[in-house]
Amino acid sequence: MTTNSNPPASALPSTSTDAADKAAAAIALGWLHTAKFLTTAPQLHFLPALEVPEIAFVGRSNAGKSTCINTLTQQKQLAFASKKPGRTQHINLFSLGKQGVTDAILTDLPGYGYAAVPKSDKIRWQQVMANYLVTRENLKAIVLMCDPRHGLTELDEILLDIVRPRVEEGLKFLVVLTKADKLTRVEQNKALSIMKLQAGGGEVRLFSATKRQGIDEVATLLWQWAHPAANQANA
Numbered sequence: 001m002t003t004n005s006n007p008p009a010s011a012l013p014s015t016s017t018d019a020a021d022k023a024a025a026a027i028a029l030g031w032l033h034t035a036k037f038l039t040t041a042p043q044l045h046f047l048p049a050l051e052v053p054e055i056a057f058v059g060r061s062n063a064g065k066s067t068c069i070n071t072l073t074q075q076k077q078l079a080f081a082s083k084k085p086g087r088t089q090h091i092n093l094f095s096l097g098k099q100g101v102t103d104a105i106l107t108d109l110p111g112y113g114y115a116a117v118p119k120s121d122k123i124r125w126q127q128v129m130a131n132y133l134v135t136r137e138n139l140k141a142i143v144l145m146c147d148p149r150h151g152l153t154e155l156d157e158i159l160l161d162i163v164r165p166r167v168e169e170g171l172k173f174l175v176v177l178t179k180a181d182k183l184t185r186v187e188q189n190k191a192l193s194i195m196k197l198q199a200g201g202g203e204v205r206l207f208s209a210t211k212r213q214g215i216d217e218v219a220t221l222l223w224q225w226a227h228p229a230a231n232q233a234n235a
C-alpha cells in the first residue's frame with residue numbers, strides 16, 4: 001500500500017481545518033475498510049470476551065444499518081455476512097485494525113421492530129439485546145440508526161432507556177439519521193434539532209449512503225472513539 005497521501009492531522013497547519021478534517025477522515029476510512037468478519041453468536045455468552053473497544057450498531061429493521069456499515073467499511077460483503085440464513089437474529093462481530101492487528105470491534109446487532117416476527121422472537125431478541133448492551137464489558141460506543149422520516153420508535157426508546165445509565169457513565173452514543181437524501185435541507189435541520197434533544201447528550205449526524213453525506217464525519221467520530229489515546233496526543 002502506498003502511504004504519504006494522507007499526512008496525519010497533527011502534521012498540517014492549524015489554519016487548514018478542512019484539510020485536517022479530510023486527512024483525519026481518510027485515516028478513519030482506511031481503518032474502517034480493514035473490517036473482517038470475526039464471529040457470530042445467537043447470544044452474548046457465546047461471544048468471546050475481548051479487550052479491544054467495541055462499537056455496536058443497532059436500529060430497527062430497514063433503518064439503513066447494513067447500508068451504513070457497508071458504506072463506512074467500503075465493503076459489500078460485510079452485510080452479506082449478517083444476512084446468511086440463521087444469522088439475521090445473531091450478534092455479528094467484525095474486527096478492525098491495520099496491519100492485521102485488531103484494535104477495535106464493530107458489532108452488528110439484529111434489526112428490530114419487523115412486524116412479521118412472532119412475539120416470542122421479539123421478546124427473545126429484546127433479552128439478547130438488553131443483555132449485550134448492559135453487560136458487554138468492552139462496549140465503548142453505540143451507534144443507533146434512525147430513519148428521520150419515522151423518528152424514534154417505541155423499541156428505539158426502550159433501547160435508549162436500557163443504555164442511558166451506561167451513557168451517563170461515559171459510554172459514547174451516536175444517532176445516525178439515515179437516508180438524509182429523502183429530506184429537504186430544511187427537514188434535515190429540523191430532524192437534527194429534534195434528535196439532538198432526544199439523544200440525551202449523545203452525538204447526532206445526518207447520513208446518506210446514496211448522496212455520500214456524513215460519511216467522513218461518522219467515520220472520524222468512530223475512529224476517535226476507538227483511539228482515545230491518539231486524540232489526546234494530537235490535541
Ligand SMILES: Nc1nc2c(ncn2[C@@H]2O[C@H](COP(=O)(O)OP(=O)(O)O)[C@@H](O)[C@H]2O)c(=O)[nH]1
Binds near residue numbers: 060061062068178208
Ligand atoms: N435513499 C436512500 N435509501 C437508503 C439509504 N440507506 C439505505 N437505504 C435503503 O433502505 C432500505 C433498507 O436498508 P438496509 O441497509 O437494508 O436496512 P437495515 O434493515 O437497517 O439493514 C434499502 O432499500 C436501502 O436501499 C440511503 O442513504 N438513501
Ligand SMILES: [Mg+2]
Binds near residue numbers: 062066067111
Ligand atoms: Mg440489515
